[in-house]
Amino acid sequence: MTIGLIAHVEKPGAPAALALAVAALRSRNARFLAETKTAHLVGGIEDGGDTATLAKKCDLFLVLGGDGTILRVLHHLEETIPPIFGVNIGSLGFLTCLGPEETDAAVASILAGNFLLSHRKLLLATLFKENGETSRFEALNDVVVSRGEHSQLVKVRVFTDGVPLTDYHADGLIVATPTGSTAYSLSAGGPILVPESRSLVITPICPHVLTNRSVVLGDHSTIEMEPADSTRKLFLTVDGNLCAEIAGNSRLEIRSSQRSLPLAMLPGRSFSEILRQKLKWSGSNI
Numbered sequence: 001m002t003i004g005l006i007a008h009v010e011k012p013g014a015p016a017a018l019a020l021a022v023a024a025l026r027s028r029n030a031r032f033l034a035e036t037k038t039a040h041l042v043g044g045i046e047d048g049g050d051t052a053t054l055a056k057k058c059d060l061f062l063v064l065g066g067d068g069t070i071l072r073v074l075h076h077l078e079e080t081i082p083p084i085f086g087v088n089i090g091s092l093g094f095l096t097c098l099g100p101e102e103t104d105a106a107v108a109s110i111l112a113g114n115f116l117l118s119h120r121k122l123l124l125a126t127l128f129k130e131n132g133e134t135s136r137f138e139a140l141n142d143v144v145v146s147r148g149e150h151s152q153l154v155k156v157r158v159f160t161d162g163v164p165l166t167d168y169h170a171d172g173l174i175v176a177t178p179t180g181s182t183a184y185s186l187s188a189g190g191p192i193l194v195p196e197s198r199s200l201v202i203t204p205i206c207p208h209v210l211t212n213r214s215v216v217l218g219d220h221s222t223i224e225m226e227p228a229d230s231t232r233k234l235f236l237t238v239d240g241n242l243c244a245e246i247a248g249n250s251r252l253e254i255r256s257s258q259r260s261l262p263l264a265m266l267p268g269r270s271f272s273e274i275l276r277q278k279l280k281w282s283g284s285n286i
Helices: 014-027 036-042 051-055 067-076 100-112 271-278
Strands: 002-007 031-034 060-065 084-088 116-128 134-139 142-146 154-160 163-170 172-176 199-205 215-218 223-227 234-238 241-246 251-265
Touching: 002 014, 002 036, 002 051, 002 067, 014 036, 014 060, 014 100, 031 036, 051 067, 060 067, 060 100, 067 084, 084 100, 116 142, 116 234, 134 142, 134 234, 134 241, 142 154, 142 251, 154 172, 163 172, 163 199, 223 241
Parallel strands: 002 031, 002 060, 060 084, 084 251
Antiparallel strands: 116 134, 116 251, 142 172, 142 234, 154 163, 154 223, 172 199, 199 215, 223 251, 234 241
16 A cells, blocks of 8 residues: 655644654555655655645545645545545644544554545536536535625525525525535534435525525435526635636536545544534533
8 A cells, every 4th residue: 555645734733743644654664655745844755746646646645734634635636536534733623533643543544454434425516607618616515606705695596406496695605515514504504414414405604584594405416506686796616715706697506526535534433423522512511
């Protein structure tokens, strides 16, 4: 097995976390390569090229950073998505569930093949522009249609499987995967979906109509959105990155992608345990 090392080099704890990972790998005579910026962080590590090139050479990625680091890695990949094992050197992470002090145990588990894979479905968003152009984007967490920097609310017409759902009058709409249900959607009042739920959730952002609430759909559903007022622009954001404007008679189609992220983790770490840890749930004080 060849392991690819990728660190968020700008995080203060990255050099120390990377040194721990390298020491754990070398002590077990493991074969590993590093992404270019990561290799330059501490020196003495074989440079495997950029993220997409590294993916073609490695069987698994060990990513040192946070959930945002895993998202950036995913969006730099091409066809090949290797399993990703995340070590958290940030403050909050649902995808990176181990701390730097557990790096040695993580490396031992990886080399022994004693880890689990949680296959996290991606979203595929297709934007059909009024000029006939088509753009496609993939998301692990969410696809967001919003008002951008404008102060006015937007009106978004939504269809599910070709049937009208409603016109939302809000700051925007979030379509999230179960993985993304603990991110922006949760902050906007959406439900938490377990990773295996095979669902999608539509969550309005600050809706003007109080009866507008989150809607949970099966992941086989197709969601379509279009501006209900063609004079106002909508803005498309994919996993936190602004990608396009939705103007005039453009239409956005969102469905589950055929691709998924194989997220590697240690056995015995249940989703309930992760929620208790990350959300600091401690039970009732009554």
